[in-house]
Amino acid sequence: MSIKKSKYLLLSVILILSLKAIQETLNFIFGWQNWLYIFDVLFIISIFTVIFVLFKYVYSYSEELSDTESFLQIILENMKAGVVVTDSEGNIMFVNDLFANQWRINNFKYPISLKTWASNYELFHIDGTFMQCHETPLAQVLAGKEVANIEYLAKDKDSSPAYLLANGRPLIDKTGKVTGAVMVVNDITDRKQAELTIKHMAYHDSLTGLPNRDLFNKNLVQKINLANHNNQECFVMSLDLDGFKMVNDTLGHKMGDYLLKQAANRLSSCVRLGDKDMVARQGGDEFIIFLNEAKLKDTETVAKTILKTINYPFILGGKEIVITTSIGISRFPQDGINAETLKKNADTAMYRSKEIGKNNYCFFQTELDDINKNRLEMASSLRKAVGNEELYLVYQPKINLSLNRIVGVEALLRWNSPDFGMVSPAVFIPLAEETGIIVEIGEWVLSTAIKQNKKWQDKGFSPISISVNLSARQFLQTDLVQKVEIILQESELHPSHLILELTETMAMNNLEHSIEKLEQFKSLGIGLSLDDFGTGFSSLSYLKKFPINELKIDQSFIRDMIIDSQDASIVKAIISIAKSLNLTVVAEGVETEKHVNFLHQQQCDQAQGYYFSKPVPSSEIENILKESVTNEKKTV
Structure with a gap:
């Protein structure tokens, strides 16, 4: 109530009391009866004045209350949080629209019983464990506790789970008794889902x-x-x-x-x-x-x-x-x-x-730990091997069985390590492949072998081919053809005197890529050989697509072909296939005269193995080349 309105009411009451007092005084002293009528009239007028002032005050106060309630309602309805007021039993006495929408109680009339509105959802702790009745934020507030920033999960069978954040205070009367609760509930589902997404990204592989x-x-x-x-x-x-x-x-x-x-x-x-x-x-x-x-x-x-x-x-x-x-x-x-x-x-x-x-x-197994440590040390040494000149090449002759003379050699890599001694290629080449060192080593092998063949020619020996094995990683290099071409140009060796060997597995891994690269080598005049034939895919439909010149029979078939009819049949079949495709066929691992006779009978073109020569240094190849000119029976 305003101060101005209070003054009007006070003055009206004073006026009534004053008139009544004057009337009683005059009547007692003078006995003036006539004045009684006048004062009665004035008293009645004063009563009506007081009633009018009181009515105006009540009306004005009601308007103020209505304005205040409307103002508060506007605030509550525009809050971005659900607001609920309950009695001491948890029955709803008031909610804003947001809370009503959250808990699906829009069409209910107050008071709304706890059982009615709370039965729509099951509540869970943020870790997913079920929340007991006494653990709910409302239950804690009705027990007289204030709650702040309690996160929990509300689930029902018809909609997605909602993450909620609750704050609340109990309503307490003058005697200290809890008469109800005021709760503010925020829907933080979007925020929590964003947090969960970030957490998932932090702990999961994106691919x-x-x-x-x-x-x-x-x-x-x-x-x-x-x-x-x-x-x-x-x-x-x-x-x-x-x-x-x-x-x-x-x-x-x-x-x-x-x-x-x-x-x-x-x-x-x-x-x-x-x-x-x-x-x-x-x-x-x-x-x-x-x-x-x-x-x-x-x-x-x-x-x-x-x-x-x-x-x-x-x-x-x-x-x-x-x-x-x-x-x-x-x-x-x-x-x-x-x-x-x-x-x-x-x-x-x-x-x-x-x-x-x-x-x-x-x-x-415990022994493997020692092996692994040894591998790490070996890989470290292998990285330095090229620069330290620990690697070298040996060459194994390839013999034309009809002419009984050397027509080519295969360059084979060896490693004499100061730390590990002579290391088998079966050990260090897979290690080089695994660590990626094979690319650098492979380039050194190519360059060294090509230059060596040119040196033999410069010394007056009849031109022979030199075969170099490509590693899987080398073959994948996009600039491999260009690198080989540059080495040939620098050494001035004719491309026809170089044969590049690759395995079936390498060629078959990506057929289109392999054929394209092989065609580029062929266009330069370089010979191409498919190594270890029979141990990989051995697909005839693919074999005819490869622009190769030579097919090598793996030594695993040659070794026992004299005593094993199946190996003999396989060797015969491979030779027949090679001939039908106009390919030169080379047998690896030839160790006995019986091997040579069998292969010669089957019209195998070339052979290499310990029967002719083990892999030897370049100087010994020169001796073989000299002997080959005059001796056409057995080289070595």
Whole structure:
């Protein structure tokens, strides 16, 4: 009530009381009866005046209350939060529209019972555990507590879960009794979903959707601790995709990414997901798997299933691509009692599985740790080998069986390491491939072999061909043809005196890419040889598409062809195929005179092996070349 209105009311009351007092006084002193009439009239007028003032005050106050209520209603309805006022039993006495929409009570009349409005949803803690009745924010406020920034999850069967943020205070009367609650509830679903998305991105691989290294490590530590507490075994598998780099480099990163996603799906299908096992992507084509509460036999079954599943052809760009995987397995607690040791030992076992032929699995053994350390040291030494002149070439003659004379040599790489002594090519060449050093080494081999052949010609020897093996990584180089052409130009060796050898697997991995590159070599006049024929795809439909000049029979068929009829049949068939395609056929691994006679009878063109000569230095090749001029019987 305003001060001005209060003054009017006070003056009216004073006037009434004053008139009544004057009337009584005059009547007592003078006995003036006539004045009574006058004062009665004035008294009645005063009463009406007071009534008028009171009515005007009440009306004005009602307007003020109405304006205040409207003002508060506008504020509540425009708040970006739900507001609810309840009594001491949780029955709703007032809500704004936002809260009514949140809890689907728009058409209910006040008071709304707690059972009616709360039954629409089930409430959960933010970690997903069910929220008991006494744990709800409202229950805590009605118990006399203030709540601040409590996050929880509301779910019903008809809509998506809602993340809510609650703040509330109890309503308390003068006696200290809780008479109700005021709650403010914000819908934070968008914010929480954004947070969950960011969290998922932080702990999952963006390409495959698998857990990443960080999440795997976090869970691995927890699972190891649990396994240790429960006295259980668990296993860690480390694996990568054999041949992935070749696919990625030849078909492009888009196809490589697609292959990784498909491989991730296949790996996930091989294990028990959820709380049991986990598949994660380490990076590149490397994956890691944790098998919880597993037995040795179960782990072997999973490993075999993975090998079979990954080996099934992938369809990339309408083409069938076949890859394999190599798996290393470590076991808790036998191979390590912490995450880092188990992962390291699984990696060591994986490298061992590659060494024994890939497309395989291998359990960690203590000796492998020493082998792995040795490999690391060897890889470090191999990187320095070219600069330190530790690598050298030897040459094995190729003999024309009809003329019984040398017509070419194959350049073979050797490594005499000051740290490891003479290292077998079967050991250091796969290591060079794996580490990528093979590209630098391969260029050195090409250059050295080509220049050596030119030196022999410059010394007056009859021109012969020199064969150089290309590695898988070399063959993938986009500028390989240009590099070979430059070396030939610098050495001034005619391209027809160079033969490049590649394996079936290399050629078949990306047929179109291989044919295109082989055509470029052929256009330069360089000879092309398909090595180890019979051990890879051996597809006749593809073989006729390759612009090759020469087919080499793998020594595994030559070795026992005299005593093994199947090997003999295979050798005959390969020679026949080569002849039908007008290809020169070369037999590798010829060691006996019987081998020579059999091959000669089958009209095999050339042969190489210890029967003629082991791989020898360039100086000894000169002696063989000299003898070849005068001796057409047996060279060496």
